[in-house]
Amino acid sequence: MLPNMFLIRQKFEGNSIDNIADGVHEAFVQVDLESEVKKGQRIAVAVGSRGIANISAIVQSVVNELKLLGAEPFIVPAMGSHGGATAEGQEQVLMSLGVTAEKIGVPIVSSMEVELIGQTADGVPVYLDKSAFESEGIFLINRIKPHTDFDAPVESGLIKMIAIGLAKHKGCVTIHTYGLAKYIPQAAETVLKKGAIIGGLAIIENSKEKTAHLEVIKAKQLLTKEPQLLEKAKKLMARLPFKELDFLIVRAMGKTISGTGMDTNVIGRQRVEGLPEPDSIKIKRIAVLDLMDNSYGNALGIGLADFTTKGLVDKIDFKAMHANVISTGYLERGKIPIYLDTERETIETALKTIGPVKPEKATICVIRNTLELEELVVSESLLPVVQKLENVEVIHSIGPLPFSNNGVLQLFYGS
Numbered sequence: 001m002l003p004n005m006f007l008i009r010q011k012f013e014g015n016s017i018d019n020i021a022d023g024v025h026e027a028f029v030q031v032d033l034e035s036e037v038k039k040g041q042r043i044a045v046a047v048g049s050r051g052i053a054n055i056s057a058i059v060q061s062v063v064n065e066l067k068l069l070g071a072e073p074f075i076v077p078a079m080g081s082h083g084g085a086t087a088e089g090q091e092q093v094l095m096s097l098g099v100t101a102e103k104i105g106v107p108i109v110s111s112m113e114v115e116l117i118g119q120t121a122d123g124v125p126v127y128l129d130k131s132a133f134e135s136e137g138i139f140l141i142n143r144i145k146p147h148t149d150f151d152a153p154v155e156s157g158l159i160k161m162i163a164i165g166l167a168k169h170k171g172c173v174t175i176h177t178y179g180l181a182k183y184i185p186q187a188a189e190t191v192l193k194k195g196a197i198i199g200g201l202a203i204i205e206n207s208k209e210k211t212a213h214l215e216v217i218k219a220k221q222l223l224t225k226e227p228q229l230l231e232k233a234k235k236l237m238a239r240l241p242f243k244e245l246d247f248l249i250v251r252a253m254g255k256t257i258s259g260t261g262m263d264t265n266v267i268g269r270q271r272v273e274g275l276p277e278p279d280s281i282k283i284k285r286i287a288v289l290d291l292m293d294n295s296y297g298n299a300l301g302i303g304l305a306d307f308t309t310k311g312l313v314d315k316i317d318f319k320a321m322h323a324n325v326i327s328t329g330y331l332e333r334g335k336i337p338i339y340l341d342t343e344r345e346t347i348e349t350a351l352k353t354i355g356p357v358k359p360e361k362a363t364i365c366v367i368r369n370t371l372e373l374e375e376l377v378v379s380e381s382l383l384p385v386v387q388k389l390e391n392v393e394v395i396h397s398i399g400p401l402p403f404s405n406n407g408v409l410q411l412f413y414g415s
Helices: 020-029 055-068 087-096 158-165 168-178 180-193 219-236 310-315 318-328 343-351 380-386
Strands: 004-010 042-047 072-077 114-119 125-129 138-143 197-205 211-218 244-250 282-288 307-309 338-340 364-367 375-379 392-400
Touching: 004 380, 020 055, 020 211, 042 055, 055 072, 055 138, 055 197, 072 087, 114 168, 114 180, 125 168, 125 180, 138 158, 158 168, 158 180, 158 197, 158 219, 168 180, 168 318, 180 219, 197 219, 211 219, 244 343, 282 343, 307 310, 307 343, 310 338, 338 343, 364 380, 375 380, 380 392
Parallel strands: 042 072, 042 138, 138 197, 244 282, 244 364, 282 307, 307 338
Antiparallel strands: 004 375, 004 392, 114 125, 197 211, 364 375
């Protein structure tokens, strides 16, 4: 017997930037780049693979601002080993984000070739995208956010894009092999000393995954400024309003949701050998039901779940996923969990494994994905917790988990 479920809503605070072009322009106005950018200068604009809100409009606006300064920008994918670690795959990822040569109005130069440009103080080799290396300047675009693998003053953002994104597959493997937290800033510092980086546009999103802050940072300020922006991003990040759950059901995972498919900061699991698991939330069982189409078969992070569906497994491009998993070295994240034929069977089977808790008494939460956490569906047993939270309201009762005749969960489906 399945418990009665309720739709609840978290009330997130946070302003957002509605006019992206104006926001980017204001960010450029605040920083004098005229001395950094010369007329006719070929500038490589580094764009990653993350599901950043308004990314196409942001890239378009950055390109326009660089053109106003007299530059001749072009786009390079800066996404490490994503896109199956191929030039074609990385350009396809950009296309899925609405970043195309036709739309933005500048060429996209996608290549996996890199140049060895130096080494860190500890002797770790540092690589840089060959096209970016041969340009007359590099401008970065990336979101500042907590990383899914480690906690440090510098996590995911512009500095990581220098060290890993622009280092392509070869550099990505190298940095993951030696250690992210220590060598991301060291590798970035090595590149910055070469003088190739002009600066970058830092993006912070609010808890509703909307653009909240845009800031241009010059190269010489990156290593000091980014940690400050990371603290701001952490305060705005959306999380589940619970400390413990018997069962979390994730409607869909994907690379545009998180580098690990599901954000480890939300689900409380990292599965990184040698590192303790986060203590932000304890979840007995996690089931993920589907893989987003714009992940192009890359289901890295599937190993964070305990159960999944045959439908998700059938969508996996194992070549693309294995290229990404192996380059990180976090093999647990690429292991396929127990999978069942239908979503209903997956959920009912998982509930049999939560211990001496009857399903109708289990604490269950259903989410769209680990980015969209404003609306949640929770079991009746969680209502006493919900009612004590000031920023959470109960919308209405749903009844038992609803399924179609072919076993598809009818919650957040197609959203």
